[in-house]
Amino acid sequence: MxxxxxxxxxxxxxxxxxxxxxxxxxxxxxxxxxxxxxxxxxxxxxxxxxxxxxxKLTSEPVPNTGDLRADLMTWLDCELEQANMNDTLVMARSLMGALVTSGEETRSLFAGRSVWDDMELTQRIRAEAEAGGLHPDTDPTAVASAIMDPFIIQLLTAGHPSREWMEAQVDIVLHGALPR
Amino acid sequence: MxxxxxxxxxxxxxxxxxxxxxxxxxxxxxxxxxxxxxxxxxxxxxxxxxxxxxxKLTSEPVPNTGDLRADLMTWLDCELEQANMNDTLVMARSLMGALVTSGEETRSLFAGRSVWDDMELTQRIRAEAEAGGLHPDTDPTAVASAIMDPFIIQLLTAGHPSREWMEAQVDIVLHGALPR
Amino acid sequence: MxxxxxxxxxxxxxxxxxxxxxxxxxxxxxxxxxxxxxxxxxxxxxxxxxxxxxxKLTSEPVPNTGDLRADLMTWLDCELEQANMNDTLVMARSLMGALVTSGEETRSLFAGRSVWDDMELTQRIRAEAEAGGLHPDTDPTAVASAIMDPFIIQLLTAGHPSREWMEAQVDIVLHGALPR
Amino acid sequence: MxxxxxxxxxxxxxxxxxxxxxxxxxxxxxxxxxxxxxxxxxxxxxxxxxxxxxxKLTSEPVPNTGDLRADLMTWLDCELEQANMNDTLVMARSLMGALVTSGEETRSLFAGRSVWDDMELTQRIRAEAEAGGLHPDTDPTAVASAIMDPFIIQLLTAGHPSREWMEAQVDIVLHGALPR
DNA sequence: ATATAAGCGAGACGGTACGTCTCGTCTTGTG
DNA sequence: CACAAGACGAGACGTACCGTCTCGCTTATAT
The missing domain is CATH 1.10.10 (Arc Repressor Mutant, subunit A)
Structure with a gap:
């Protein structure tokens, strides 16, 4: 079923x-x-x-060249241009539809779990963390959320974002908003 | 109406x-x-x-003591503990409901606009940017999205997050995921 | 509808x-x-x-030759042998189905009315009554019921009755069960 | 079962x-x-x-004082006024429900049998016949049908009949509709 | 002043999905 | 190995709501 x-x-x-x-x-x-x-x-x-x-969210795995930022942009570009993004969009829209309709107890299916847990994106970030490429104490899941969630909401509200928008969003998550 | x-x-x-x-x-x-x-x-x-x-999204304005991180956490704490967060939740859920139901042309109401444009949070971040407290070229709207969107999706899926979760998410956005 | x-x-x-x-x-x-x-x-x-x-219950009118018993038997024979009886049967079965399913207030559609009021059979008997061919104070509707109801129940339960059964039933109604 | x-x-x-x-x-x-x-x-x-x-259809037996008409009316009155009639009504309604639902072969349970065969009413009429109180060649079962069937259909359609209605119906069956 | 029009409230309508119910069949586990 | 327990496919029931439609009534303009 x-x-x-x-x-x-x-x-x-x-x-x-x-x-x-x-x-x-x-x-x-x-x-x-x-x-x-x-x-x-x-x-x-x-x-x-x-x-x-x-x-199945995406067919394309996130590349791992050692350069996280480049890999993320490559992957996002690739997703955006191919039809695969449709999958994510369908997934996101359905997810929201179900969540909005559902009651409290149905929502409890999410207990102790993040939406993007199983995504390839999360795995790439987790790999980077294990390789020591992230600041210590950084939760890979939180990073994945910080990238994917604005992306999803953007897709749901205003449609396909521009490359600039994506870069800005990724950079904030990687380098932070504060001066460095 | x-x-x-x-x-x-x-x-x-x-x-x-x-x-x-x-x-x-x-x-x-x-x-x-x-x-x-x-x-x-x-x-x-x-x-x-x-x-x-x-x-009306929130009654509480975001404080501005000069310490952005502290202000954000204060405000988020305050929101979470008060019932105000319910407003945001209702707003978010309704928004998603409408978006999921709607067709392409209805979605165009969002053209050139971000969901959280009018929020007090955005204004506080914009103020910080104008005061030079953010990295140059950082879009305040993007920062607001990077904070609010994971927060909203967390609320929609798993319910009220813990303080730790919130701190982790805010820190990623402020300091970035990469080592500093 | x-x-x-x-x-x-x-x-x-x-x-x-x-x-x-x-x-x-x-x-x-x-x-x-x-x-x-x-x-x-x-x-x-x-x-x-x-x-x-x-x-429409039957297409065949009940004949009126002056001999009520003969007319009734002629008509019943005719009905039985033709497919017309199917109409009555369908009608009766549907009626019973609806009645059995329905609640009290739906049943009130029957207030002050007899099931066979509009039938040609009733009209023939009424004609006989007006011609003085029935015992005074005899209600034509009651006579129609006394003929049709056993007939209907017989059809619903055991199927097409024999001619003898019908004659017996008609004779009881016309001449009475008591010795004459 | x-x-x-x-x-x-x-x-x-x-x-x-x-x-x-x-x-x-x-x-x-x-x-x-x-x-x-x-x-x-x-x-x-x-x-x-x-x-x-x-x-069990009725608890009350039909009295046998020798006066058939009086006995029938007494019994019908008694049934009507007591709750026993409910039993008959439930029985009749269920019977119709089952018949309407059922297919041809289920209906064959009725082969060579009349619905009211086992009723006390039928027994009383049969007793009268054996005592010579009925016209020769009168089938007691047919008489019972001619009384009960209009009664049942009346109950199913319009509810509890008046005493006058019952008397009229019984008289037709006993004395016939024709002039005497 | 009267006539024509235009906007509105009310709500019936065709359509469609929901979630519930029961039938009669098929499966499983226990004594 | 029979039977209770009950899951299952099928499909009707009666309810809810959407978005369209029609109907009068009211108000506003045009003659």
């Missing part, structure tokens, strides 16, 4: 709103009630599908 | 989903059709209500 | 159970909610469709 | 529609599948429960 959600969101290009429970049931070859037996509402199914990584 | 949206969202504690067009019309003492005469769908009304500042 | 019910019941040979509200809505070119705006449930719609004579 | 049906229908006041197979199974302390092992559907179970007399 979760795979059905991923299929519909990913391949068929459905929005969260367009994604009906009956479609999910049909795609999964399952009765509607069976879905409601296991999840309390549509939001919960979709959320779980997303959080369990059913929707 | 926009004020009716704000009233319903703010005082009555409605979600974007719970906010029906008929309720808005009733609250505004207006016929449903009149709403559709001016906006193309529910998302557009709500979005405009939010973007025109109908939903 | 009521005509849609009649069409579906009559021409398409649906049972009350097979008759879905969505089908009725589709046949009538109407939204489902519109049906529920005017009737409280499926039973009420179907009941009203039946009671307002949307389902 | 059949007793469970009777219990639910009689004591708990359930309608045929409200009578779930799962409820029957629960009441009987039996698995649902076991019911379907013995009957092809819900209608068949309920029908058999009713036809095997699990639902």
């Amino acid at each position: 979760l795979d059905a959600v991923a299929t519909l969101l990913d391949q068929r290009g459905h929005t969260y709103e367009e994604l009906t429970v009956e479609r999910i049931a049909a795609e999964a070859g399952v009765g509607k009630q069976t879905i409601y037996r296991w999840w309390r509402n549509k939001a919960a199914v979709v959320l779980e599908a997303l959080l369990t990584g059913r929707l | 926009l004020d009716a949206v704000a009233t319903l969202l703010d005082q009555r504690g409605h979600t974007y989903e719970e906010l029906t067009v008929e309720r808005i019309a009733a609250e505004a003492g207006v016929g449903k059709q009149t709403i559709y005469r001016w906006w193309r769908n529910k998302a557009a009304v709500v979005l405009e209500a939010l973007l025109t500042g109908r939903l | 009521l005509d849609a019910v009649a069409t579906l019941l009559d021409q398409r040979g649906h049972t009350y159970e097979e008759l879905t509200v969505e089908r009725i809505a589709a046949e009538a070119g109407v939204g489902k909610q519109t049906i529920y705006r005017w009737w409280r449930n499926k039973a009420a719609v179907v009941l009203e469709a039946l009671l307002t004579g949307r389902l | 059949l007793d469970a049906v009777a219990t639910l229908l009689d004591q708990r006041g359930h309608t045929y529609e409200e009578l779930t197979v799962e409820r029957i199974a629960a009441e009987a302390g039996v698995g649902k599948q076991t019911i379907y092992r013995w009957w092809r559907n819900k209608a068949a179970v309920v029908l058999e429960a009713l036809l095997t007399g699990r639902l």
